[in-house]
Amino acid sequence: xxxxxxxxxxxxxxxxxxxxxxxxxxxxxxxxxxxxxxxxxxxxxxxxxxxxxxxxxxxxxxxxxxxxxxxxxxxxxxxxxxxxxxxxxxxxxxxxxxxxxxxxxxxxxxxxxxxxxxxxxxxxxxxxxxxxxxxxxxxxxxxxxxxxxxxxxxxxxxxxxxxxxxxxxxxxxxxxxxxxxxxxxxxxxxxxxxxxxxxxxxxxxxxxxxxxxxxxxxxxxxxxxxxxxxxxxxxxxxxxxxxxxxxxxxxxxxxxxxxxxxxxxxxxxxxxxxxxxxxxxxxxxxxxxxxxxxxxxxxxxxxxxxxxxxxxxxxxxxxxxxxxxxxxxxxxxxxxxxxxxxxxxxxxxxxxxxxxxxxxxxxxxxxxxxxxxxxxxxxxxxxxxxxxxxxxxxxxxxxxxxxxxxxxxxxxxxxxxxxx
Ligand SMILES: Nc1ncnc2c1ncn2[C@@H]1O[C@H](COP(=O)(O)OP(=O)(O)OP(=O)(O)O)[C@@H](O)[C@H]1O
Ligand SMILES: [Mg+2]
Numbered sequence: 001x002x003x004x005x006x007x008x009x010x011x012x013x014x015x016x017x018x019x020x021x022x023x024x025x026x027x028x029x030x031x032x033x034x035x036x037x038x039x040x041x042x043x044x045x046x047x048x049x050x051x052x053x054x055x056x057x058x059x060x061x062x063x064x065x066x067x068x069x070x071x072x073x074x075x076x077x078x079x080x081x082x083x084x085x086x087x088x089x090x091x092x093x094x095x096x097x098x099x100x101x102x103x104x105x106x107x108x109x110x111x112x113x114x115x116x117x118x119x120x121x122x123x124x125x126x127x128x129x130x131x132x133x134x135x136x137x138x139x140x141x142x143x144x145x146x147x148x149x150x151x152x153x154x155x156x157x158x159x160x161x162x163x164x165x166x167x168x169x170x171x172x173x174x175x176x177x178x179x180x181x182x183x184x185x186x187x188x189x190x191x192x193x194x195x196x197x198x199x200x201x202x203x204x205x206x207x208x209x210x211x212x213x214x215x216x217x218x219x220x221x222x223x224x225x226x227x228x229x230x231x232x233x234x235x236x237x238x239x240x241x242x243x244x245x246x247x248x249x250x251x252x253x254x255x256x257x258x259x260x261x262x263x264x265x266x267x268x269x270x271x272x273x274x275x276x277x278x279x280x281x282x283x284x285x286x287x288x289x290x291x292x293x294x295x296x297x298x299x300x301x302x303x304x305x306x307x308x309x310x311x312x313x314x315x316x317x318x319x320x321x322x323x324x325x326x327x328x329x330x331x332x333x334x335x336x337x338x339x340x341x342x343x344x345x346x347x348x349x350x351x352x353x354x355x356x357x358x359x360x361x362x363x364x365x366x367x368x369x370x371x372x373x374x375x376x377x378x379x380x381x382x383x384x385x386x387x388x389x390x391x392x393x394x395x396x397x398x399x400x401x402x403x404x405x406x407x408x409x410x411x412x413x414x415x416x417x418x419x420x
Contacts, residue, residue: 002088002101002204002237004051004074009083011069011261015039043069045261047083056231056238058252060245061284065258067241071207074239076100087204103198104207107214109190111182111197118178121168121196122161128201129153161200168196171233172226188219195230206234209241224251245285249273257281274419279412282339282405288367290405291345291379293338297406299329306338309374314352320401323417328406336415339405342367342382351398354379356389370395 044066051057059067072078073085076097085093092100111120134142134150141149156164169175172192182190191211198206208227212220228251231238242248248255249269257264257272257280265277276282282290296307303315304324318324328334357378360367368381368389381397389395406415 003053004049004205004237005084005086005089006047006049006051006070006074007084007086009044009047009070009073009085010042010081011044011066011073011078012081013041013043015041043261044073047263049256049263049266051237051239054235054237056228056240056251056253058248058255059239059241059258060243060248060252060255061258061264063243066261067243067258068209070258071104071209071239071241074205075102075104075207077104101204102207103201103203103205104209105191105194105198105211107210109182109194111190111193113182116179116181117169117174117185117193117196118165120182120193121165121178121200124197125156125161125164125200129155164200164202165196168199171199171230172196186219187215188223191215191223192226195227199230199234203236205237205239206231207239207241210243211240212242212247220247227251246287249285257284259284271418275414276339276405277414279337279339279407282407282414286341288342288380288382290339290341292377292407293340293372293375293379294335294409295338296333296335297328297338298333299331304329308352308372310372311374312352314399316399316401316404321404321416322402322419324406325415325417328415335409337407337409337412339407340399340403342380344400344403345381346398346400347381347383347387347395348398349396351396353394353396356391356393356395358391359389361386368395370397 047066047070059070061067069078073080076092076095076099080093084091087100112123115123130153132152132154134152136142144150165178166175169178172195174189174192174196177185177189177193180189182193185193191214194211211227212223215223224247227238227240240247240251249272252269254266254268255272256266259280265272265281267275272281272285276285279292283292294309298305298307299318300315302318304318304321305313305315307313318329328336354370354372357369357371359369364384364386366383366386368383369378370381371378402419407413408415
């Protein structure tokens with residue numbers, strides 16, 4: 001068990017295949033653009049986070065955003081280019097991977113094909129030495145001439161190894177597989193063996209890098225809850241990497257959303273959904289994706305008048321919206337993105353008039369795709385009941401005012417506070 005502290009952690013990869021010839025190649029403390037010109041690649045930028053003992057943290061973000069790189073720096077498989085990383089208050093930037101007490105499980109299970117599950121799980125333990133004191137046949141410490149215990153390093157005994165393997169196999173429900181070889185097992189079973197191998201090491205921290213990506217959809221869902229159960233049983237700190245936001249939302253106690261090497265937001269699943277701090281997080285979390293309308297807003301008495309691309313206006317009651325930052329309520333017009341999820345739009349009289357492009361009936365509920373003049377993208381409305389709507393016809397829609405989001409058009413950061 002461990003607390004982790006990452007402070008201003010960065011990863012800069014050196015230029016691949018020899019640096020491009022550049023004036024900035026040998027300069028230290030380069031700016032980002034100088035780094036690009038010298039061919040270096042900044043994969044993780046200013047990563048700051050405190051992770052409490054026993055948390056289940058998920059790193060999520062699109063491909064190439066720096067999730068694996070961050071995980072590998074935590075594991076000690078990758079040097080930290082700048083910043084500090086502490087485990088339980090101890091600076092470990094220069095501590096070897098093998099001395100960090102961290103176990104990592106990858107997408108490729110990396111099991112030895114010629115070994116049984118038992119051998120795969122126990123292999124690392126056989127290699128490992130632990131600190132003990134010299135003992136006699138009965139297991140009692142032998143003392144030196146001054147009456148002190150004699151410190152030694154020794155291998156695990158067969159019995160100790162067996163106890164650990166049986167314990168892990170029991171927790172993972174794979175006792176009957178211990179004599180099978182990986183080639184005779186399914187993907188999910190192999191993944192459990194890989195988890196078992198990590199568990200018997202009794203690590204302070206578990207790192208899992210897309211461990212379920214090789215499994216089919218159904219097995220992924222099962223294994224997802226298995227891993228959550230495993231975390232509950234072990235009570236160890238888990239860091240789990242995925243690019244699947246549903247996996248992130250269902251597993252993590254806190255989620256780190258990353259993009260282009262930067263942390264976008266660190267929050268609980270429900271806060272990410274309810275209070276995304278910027279447009280990227282808003283669009284990344286939740287299915288179907290949030291709708292974004294390019295609008296201008298202006299405060300008029302107790303309402304916020306919102307003008308859409310096609311010129312229509314709607315009035316949103318300020319006391320129903322989450323608090324809007326003062327500077328947007330100065331009586332002037334401000335351009336913003338109005339974000340609203342499909343499930344927070346209703347069909348209602350005297351609302352905004354939009355054109356139905358197509359409808360999709362999904363059993364008991366329904367998706368309505370609609371468009372608006374002046375907006376290139378298509379929007380979505382989710383209905384809980386089925387309705388007959390004519391393609392190409394107009395409907396009137398209303399937004400749940402308390403579930404509306406707004407983001408500055410330039411910075412794309414939220415201009416709304418959280419609900420009290
Ligand atoms: N050894 C390396 N040398 C140079 N650049 C690298 C190296 N390893 C990774 N990168 C780059 O760093 C960036 C972050 O990579 P990383 O593997 O952390 O992404 P990721 O978020 O795990 O993505 P994915 O979801 O595809 O696994 C990528 O743009 C990648 O090309
Ligand atoms: Mg990765």
